[in-house]
Amino acid sequence: MTGTSDTIFLAVTGWDPEVWLSEFAKNAPQRKLVLNTDTDKEKVRYALVWKQRPGSLADLPNLKVIFSLGAGVDHVFHDDKIPDVPIVRIVSPDLTMRMTEYVVWQVLDHHRLGLRYRQQQAGKVWHEDRRQPAAHEVNVGILGMGVLGRDAALKLRNLGFKVSGWSRRPQTVEGVISHSGNDGLRDFLKDADIVVSLLPLTPDTRGILSMNLFAQMKTDGPLGAPVLINAGRGGLQNEADILAALERGMLSAVTLDVFNKEPLPKDSALWTHPQVIITPHAAASSSPSALVPEIIAQIESYERGEPLKNIVDREAQY
Structure with missing residues (x-):
């Protein structure tokens, strides 16, 4: 299906991406996480998103799964060019x-x-x-x-x-x-x-x-x-x-x-x-150290042929 040589695209705004890069390097050093897709478009299989720039996922021909990095997913649908692939909510x-x-x-x-x-x-x-x-x-x-x-x-x-x-x-x-x-x-x-x-x-x-x-x-x-x-x-x-x-x-x-x-x-x-x-949108901040292992586990189970969990209903938008 896919493998550890596949690229993961981190598409976030308003967050420091370095923390996510660091956690992926610590938990899955064999996987490549990139902040832009200029040279990796064909290799990108997964996208991790938080308020991604509109259209940033549209030209990834082999994208398989989109992971929302927050509890909500409305930010994903602000982009009207979302590819028709599963969107997964983080449940941690x-x-x-x-x-x-x-x-x-x-x-x-x-x-x-x-x-x-x-x-x-x-x-x-x-x-x-x-x-x-x-x-x-x-x-x-x-x-x-x-x-x-x-x-x-x-x-x-x-x-x-x-x-x-x-x-x-x-x-x-x-x-x-x-x-x-x-x-x-x-x-x-x-x-x-x-x-x-x-x-x-x-x-x-x-x-x-x-x-x-x-x-x-x-x-x-x-x-x-x-x-x-x-x-x-x-x-x-x-x-x-x-x-x-x-x-x-x-x-x-x-x-x-x-x-x-x-x-x-x-x-x-x-x-x-x-x-x-x-309070300043602080009720349940996403912690990269807690969420990255959950995301990696989902990717690994998906690559074993197991069904994805917590898939978003596109019609209901949650």
Whole structure:
């Protein structure tokens, strides 16, 4: 089929490629990893991509597989000249745990009134009569029950939270109330006190975190109005609608790790809003040292004639 003399093309923007080159040299010194294909077009069998330049994969006649180096794959489809070969999502225990850590951290921070206490500390205010609900009184709803969503759901369930999940297709996760489809989304939103978005960015989900969705949420709960946490993709959210929902009391607080434009512009009102927590797309950064062995293992199994894992559905775009 293929062999270790085949070339691997690293097509990334916004990342230092030297770290990936170093990890490949350490883990697979027999394989050739290149940053351009000027002299290797015929030999390239695999491409590792993150926000690749449009058209950069189009003239590789023997390309067999494209590997996305991030949890999401929407960046791959920004290129309208993607070759018709399998696209593989990275599913790594390291990446999954990093996202779960982030989700649990932010859920607990909102649950335990972190924003309020930081504001009180800044103002040197001692105020101790605020009731703290127990975890079992709070329903955490997770939008997107893929690998990342399922793992976060189980960890939150183990902490005692009521957990529900929503996905396009039905999912079954022990101890988690599952919803799916349009009707299921309405039921999901009626119950969730904290909504965590881990959805992929597709034509169907773009802009889903908007006033239309916020208007379907419950109006009160143990934390007051619902909390929104988006650690999925920036294109899922309408940032003007999030600010409006905060001002109208439809949301009590939000955590945003991703944005429509990154870095977030300095003039964005999100930076200084007292009910907004911002992190710089740091929820689950891809670690070359963890991911390179996973990619090599996939390539080796493919070369043995075994089926690829985690292939992206091109129509659904995840």
